[in-house]
Amino acid sequence: xxxxxxxxxxxxxxxxxxxxxxxxxxxxxxxxxxxxxxxxxxxxxxxxxxxxxxxxxxxxxxxxxxxxxxxxxxxxxxxxxxxxxxxxxxxxxxxxxxxxxxxxxxxxxxxxxxxxxxxxxxxxxxxxxxxxxxxxxxxxxxxxxxxxxxxxxxxxxxxxxxxxxxxxxxxxxxxxxxxxxxxxxxxxxxxxxxxxxxxxxxxxxxxxxxxxxxxxxxxxxxxxxxxxxxxxxxxxxxxxxxxxxxxxxxxxxxxxxxxxxxxxxxxxxxxxxxxxxxxxxxxxxxxxxxxxxxxxxxxxxxxxxxxxxxxxxxxxxxxxxxxxxxxxxxxxxxxxxxx
Amino acid sequence: xxxxxxxxxxxxxxxxxxxxxxxxxxxxxxxxxxxxxxxxxxxxxxxxxxxxxxxxxxxxxxxxxxxxxxxxxxxxxxxxxxxxxxxxxxxxxxxxxxxxxxxxxxxxxxxxxxxxxxxxxxxxxxxxxxxxxxxxxxxxxxxxxxxxxxxxxxxxxxxxxxxxxxxxxxxxxxxxxxxxxxxxxxxxxxxxxxxxxxxxxxxxxxxxxxxxxxxxxxxxxxxxxxxxxxxxxxxxxxxxxxxxxxxxxxxxxxxxxxxxxxxxxxxxxxxxxxxxxxxxxxxxxxxxxxxxxxxxxxxxxxxxxxxxxxxxxxxxxxxxxxxxxxxxxxxxxxxxxxx
Numbered sequence: 139x140x141x142x143x144x145x146x147x148x149x150x151x152x153x154x155x156x157x158x159x160x161x162x163x164x165x166x167x168x169x170x171x172x173x174x175x176x177x178x179x180x181x182x183x184x185x186x187x188x189x190x191x192x193x194x195x196x197x198x199x200x201x202x203x204x205x206x207x208x209x210x211x212x213x214x215x216x217x218x219x220x221x222x223x224x225x226x227x228x229x230x231x232x233x234x235x236x237x238x239x240x241x242x243x244x245x246x247x248x249x250x251x252x253x254x255x256x257x258x259x260x261x262x263x264x265x266x267x268x269x270x271x272x273x274x275x276x277x278x279x280x281x282x283x284x285x286x287x288x289x290x291x292x293x294x295x296x297x298x299x300x301x302x303x304x305x306x307x308x309x310x311x312x313x314x315x316x317x318x319x320x321x322x323x324x325x326x327x328x329x330x331x332x333x334x335x336x337x338x339x340x341x342x343x344x345x346x347x348x349x350x351x352x353x354x355x356x357x358x359x360x361x362x363x364x365x366x367x368x369x370x371x372x373x374x375x376x377x378x379x380x381x382x383x384x385x386x387x388x389x390x391x392x393x394x395x396x397x398x399x400x401x402x403x404x405x406x407x408x409x410x411x412x413x414x415x416x417x418x419x420x421x422x423x424x425x426x427x428x429x430x431x432x433x434x435x436x437x438x439x440x441x442x443x444x445x446x447x448x449x450x451x452x453x454x455x456x457x458x459x460x461x462x463x464x465x466x467x468x469x470x471x472x473x474x475x476x477x
Numbered sequence: 478x479x480x481x482x483x484x485x486x487x488x489x490x491x492x493x494x495x496x497x498x499x500x501x502x503x504x505x506x507x508x509x510x511x512x513x514x515x516x517x518x519x520x521x522x523x524x525x526x527x528x529x530x531x532x533x534x535x536x537x538x539x540x541x542x543x544x545x546x547x548x549x550x551x552x553x554x555x556x557x558x559x560x561x562x563x564x565x566x567x568x569x570x571x572x573x574x575x576x577x578x579x580x581x582x583x584x585x586x587x588x589x590x591x592x593x594x595x596x597x598x599x600x601x602x603x604x605x606x607x608x609x610x611x612x613x614x615x616x617x618x619x620x621x622x623x624x625x626x627x628x629x630x631x632x633x634x635x636x637x638x639x640x641x642x643x644x645x646x647x648x649x650x651x652x653x654x655x656x657x658x659x660x661x662x663x664x665x666x667x668x669x670x671x672x673x674x675x676x677x678x679x680x681x682x683x684x685x686x687x688x689x690x691x692x693x694x695x696x697x698x699x700x701x702x703x704x705x706x707x708x709x710x711x712x713x714x715x716x717x718x719x720x721x722x723x724x725x726x727x728x729x730x731x732x733x734x735x736x737x738x739x740x741x742x743x744x745x746x747x748x749x750x751x752x753x754x755x756x757x758x759x760x761x762x763x764x765x766x767x768x769x770x771x772x773x774x775x776x777x778x779x780x781x782x783x784x785x786x787x788x789x790x791x792x793x794x795x796x797x798x799x800x801x802x803x804x805x806x807x808x809x810x811x812x813x814x815x816x
Contacts, residue, residue, distance in 0.1 A: 256609030270595030273765060342764050425681050426612060427766060 142336055145170040145194065145212040147232060150182040153218035153249045153327055155459040158191060160328015167332070172196045172208060198228035202235050209239035214335045216245040221404060226264035230271050237275045243335060246272055248281045249327065251411060251418040252320070252346060254426065258415070259407040260390075260400075281344040282334055283428070284327050285320035285418055286408075288349070288446050289458065292357060295367045295451070303455045307405070308357070310374045312413030315355040319418045320348035323441035324458055333435055340434070346423040347431035349440040354413075360444060365451045376414045382406040481675055484509040484533065484551040486571060489521040492557035492588045492666055495797075497530060499667015506671070511535045511547060537567035541574050548578035553674045555584040560743060565603035569610050576614045582674060585611055587620045588666065590750060590757040591659070591685060593765065597754070598746040599729075599739075619679045622767070623666050624659035624687040624757055625747075627785050628797065631696060634706045634790070642794045646744070647696070649713045651752030654694040658757045659687035662780035663797055672774055679773070685762040686770035688779040693752075699783060704790045715753045721745040 144161060148154045149171035161167040170192045173183050178195060187193060196208035198219075209215060215236050219225040229246055236244045246268050253259050255266035272279050293308045294300055322330075330347035334340045358369050386403035393399060412418035420430055431438070449455045483500060487493045488510035500506040509531045512522050517534060526532060535547035537558075548554060554575050558564040568585055575583045585607050592598050594605035611618050632647045633639055661669075669686035673679045697708050725742035732738060751757035759769055770777070788794045 254609060254612040256606060256613060258613065267595060270593060273593040274595060274597065276761060276764060342766070422615060425615060427681070 141166055141168040142213045143168045143170065143211060144214045144216060144335065145172060145209065146216050146218070147172045147198070147229075148218040148220070148247070149173075149186060149191065151218055151220065152324060152459045154216075156324050156327040157216060157218065157331045158186075158189070158328065159325070160330070160332045162189070163329070164332035166336070168192070170194055170212060198225075198232055202231050202238070205231060205235035206238040209235055209241060212239065212241060214243045214245065215241045216331065216335070217247045218249055219247050221247075221250075221261045226261065226268060229268045233268065233272050233275055233277060237277050242278060243341065244272060244277050244279045245282060245331070245335060246279060248283045248344075250283050251285055251408060252283055252423045252426065252428070253411040253415075253417040258411050258417070259404075261404055261407075262411075278341055280334060280340045280342070282331060283344070283346050283423070284322045284330065285346070285348040286322070286412060288321050288323040288441070288443060291321050292361055292447055292450060293369060295361060295365045295369060297365070297367055299365070299453065300450050302453070303450055303457055308354075310372050310409075311354045311358070312374055312379060312409055313376045315358070315371070315373065316353050317413060317416040318351050318353055319412045319416070320346070320351050320420060320423075321443060322347065322349045323443075323446060326440045329438070329440070330431055330435075333438070334431075337434065340429065344423075344426070344428040345431065345434070346420060346428040348420065350443045351419055352443065360447055361451075364444070364447050379406065379409050379414050383410050480505055480507040481552045482507045482509065482550060483553045483555060483674065484511060484548065485555050485557070486511045486537070486568075487557040487559070487586070488512075488525060488530065490557055490559065491663060495663050495666040496555060496557065496670045497525075497528070497667065498664070499669070499671045501528070502668070503671035505675070507531070509533055509551060537564075537571050541570050541577070544570060544574035545577040548574055548580060551578065551580060553582045553584065554580045555670065555674070556586045557588055558586050560586075560589075560600045565600065565607060568607045572607065572611050572614055572616060576616050581617060582680065583611060583616050583618045584621060584670070584674060585618060587622045587683075589622055590624055590747060591622055591762045591765065591767070592750040592754075592756040597750050597756070598743070600743055600746075601750075617680055619673060619681070620683040621670060621673055622683070622685050622762070623661045623669065624685070625661070625751060627660055627662040627688070627780070627782060630660050631700055631786055631789060632708060634700060634704045634708060636704070636706055638704070638792065639789050641792070642789055642796055647693075649711050649748075650693045650697065651713055651718060651748055652715045654697070654710070654712065655692050656752060656755045657690050657692055658751045658755070659685070659690050659759060659762075660782060661686065661688045662782075662785060665779045668777070668779070669770055669774075672777070673770075676773065679768065683762075683765070683767040684770065684773070685759060685767040687759065689782045690758055691782065699786055700790075703783070703786050718745065718748050718753050722749050 144167050146154050146157060149158060158169060161169050171186050173193050173195060174197050175195055177183055183193060194208045196205050217229055217232060219229065226247060233244060247265060253262050255263050269281060290305050290307050294304050326349060334345050358371060362369055383406045386399060386406050389399045390403050483506050485493050485496060488497060497508060500508050510525050512532050512534060513536050514534055516522055522532060533547045535544050556568055556571060565586060572583060586604060592601050594602050608620060629644050629646050633643050665688060673684050697710060701708055722745045725738060725745050728738045729742050
């Protein structure tokens with residue numbers, strides 16, 4: 139069997155780690171990771187090497203010719219770069235190099251919730267600029283969004299027994315708490331990716347890969363049922379979210395380089411999109427042109443959300459990909475900062 | 478039979494006129510036109526009335542509530558507004574009103590050549606902002622692009638016998654003249670629209686409706702063959718087009734309100750897109766996500782390009798929609814201005 143050669147940019151991040159796991163489990167891929175010259179000796183890279191990930195040296199901010207060489211012979215290029223200030227736009231030269239290297243499919247950084255470009259979420263608009271650039275290059279692509287993670291979607295319980303895996307970003311219920319939003323277990327991202335990137339039906343398309351659709355009230359109900367504890371429900375009005383977004387945008391305008399502000403903005407805009415507007419659901423995704431993972435892979439059985447919550451309450455959940463889940467931690471920190 | 482109620486914004490323009498003709502010929506539509514209060518007594522509006530087009534008074538720049546009332550009871554709203562400085566963005570409040578009025582399908586102004594958003598053509602980016610707004614409203618839509626018009630795609634011949642229908646905008650051959658580009662007879666636009674707007678397959682999709690695909694050299698060859706005259710071929714290097722675009726953008730930056738500059742920019746960017754980049758073709762459209770009219774309506778027989786050119790050379794062509802084809806004239810004027 140000829141293995142598909144896949145190179146990851148952002149291999150050590152949360153999404154990248156799930157993708158590497160998913161590709162290894164699928165078994166039909168030769169896996170490469172792009173690593174910055176300065177990071178070649180870092181322990182996380184050593185772990186990749188030990189796992190049989192082939193390391194290629196390259197820098198998104200370096201010359202395009204060098205980047206092009208680093209991509210030689212690769213079939214599928216996947217980018218899961220950080221949603222911080224500049225990394226999304228670094229994908230412009232990555233796309234140029236991919237075109238020059240003859241990459242057969244580029245998966246630019248998506249891996250987020252469903253929303254529309256044009257002023258709702260800064261990070262979505264940054265991604266849109268990358269997508270438009272990819273399209274101008276006539277580069278074969280697939281955009282994959284995955285909704286919100288199981289791992290950050292459940293609230294704490296009074297006994298504190300789920301604190302060991304909680305990031306504290308689900309302690310607010312937005313609006314009436316009845317907006318449907320799509321969730322995916324982080325560990326399933328890689329399984330979806332392994333299917334999608336070798337699927338002709340997904341070429342030059344957007345794919346929405348998600349496990350389940352649920353409201354915040356339903357999540358709280360589930361947690362009460364499973365834990366047997368009564369949860370406090372901290373409802374936050376839509377208007378408060380809108381105000382928070384406006385405030386973050388003002389601050390970001392004053393200092394566009396302040397990472398704490400940018401993270402607060404990201405978090406507030408996420409809530410605006412999935413919590414207030416209700417963007418992050420399969421019907422809206424379909425309207426926007428996404429193909430659904432349910433339609434593509436009806437037989438795939440992702441991790442069940444109730445089962446996951448049960449493992450959380452029983453103390454059996456793991457902080458998956460925690461070592462490098464700095465983005466989540468930053469989100470959590472950013473949330474605190476906006477309070 | 479229940480007739481579909483269609484309201485046009487921009488009914489007196491070239492595209493709007495073709496659409497009204499096409500809808501009347503199809504026979505299953507009740508046709509409305511939105512007319513500005515100040516234009517209610519204009520002769521062109523009187524002609525619409527005589528043709529049994531129902532006039533509704535409304536102003537895109539007026540209050541959204543008033544605009545909403547003007548759209549009451551309408552099933553399909555079609556916008557073919559001018560590609561000048563401000564009219565595209567006026568569609569933002571039109572879309573808001575359409576959402577409030579419960580419009581079942583909005584066709585925002587497309588009706589152009591295929592290209593990608595993100596810095597290639599200013600007017601395409603203005604349209605993209607409208608499209609994004611429509612998507613944020615979760616408003617049912619169809620985007621229809623139609624390529625370049627037959628009526629402005631052929632060159633003059635030395636004898637002057639086609640001058641009676643020439644706009645003088647095909648006197649340059651871009652690059653080597655071998656780039657394929659899609660053409661449509663203006664008179665077919667309405668026929669396509671009449672099919673597309675009642676077709677469930679085109680809901681929330683982009684449609685590329687075009688008659689034929691041809692290079693500039695092939696057009697010149699055809700004209701020589703049909704007219705029996707030898708044509709001069711004025712090749713213009715890709716680099717010249719790029720320079721022209723850069724120059725127009727500089728001027729437009731200095732004075733964003735100067736219509737002559739904006740029209741020159743529009744024309745130069747069109748040439749960059751279809752002539753240099755080769756965007757305006759069915760393969761690229763498919764890559765961008767468009768459904769093709771060939772795929773949707775394989776039995777439809779549009780006006781044949783060779784037959785059209787024959788009628789032009791024989792003196793039998795008509796300046797279709799000429800009375801209101803001011804945009805074309807402006808384009809032609811703009812071209813002169815850039816020389």
